[in-house]
Amino acid sequence: QQQVKQSPQSLIVQKGGISIINCAYENTAFDYFPWYQQFPGKGPALLIAIRPDVSEKKEGRFTISFNKSAKQFSLHIMDSQPGDSATYFCAASRGSNYKLTFGKGTLLTVNP
């Protein structure tokens, strides 16, 4: 049973465009939703995270939108740059169980 479903698997965007990656979850007990960014040959690193008490969180060009009723959350990258080319993972965890359950990842390519 896949608890966090991520789409699309891959995404190609032109420089300056908007990149949108979507995730859906099943477990309503999840209460922490981070996004991780991974460059080739490196470990994932936290990009931005949200809790379900807010519908949106913005940090620079990166925004998480959260829809609790639909059990969905998404990452928007505004003004996408070639340096944003990486694999992005959404994840979720619940309460005192701080293990993260990850989506399968989205390979983002931003063309110059």
Next chain:
Amino acid sequence: NAGVTQTPKFQVLKTGQSMTLQCAQDMNHNSMYWYRQDPGMGLRLIYYSASEGTTDKGEVPNGYNVSRLNKREFSLRLESAAPSQTSVYFCASSKGSSGNTIYFGEGSWLTVV
């Protein structure tokens, strides 16, 4: 500040051989994790240690054992390697409560032939 350090970075094993992946963190974190990453499968939790002295199975523990040697170190052992264990392994650590950032090492590339 090294963060999470894993060794070795690359390893080739023959089927049936054993080996241990070593991991150490210098952030005084309570919790440590081992994940494996396979193409199209994302990151799957193998084992974790919520605190020194405790270990628990994750999503895919079969074929692996772990040891939380002390607060800093968490090792992953493959007793009898199988080709299905060819993967990239990531060690990670966190303070150990909900919402804490999990910090990952740079990965260990393991090939079992």
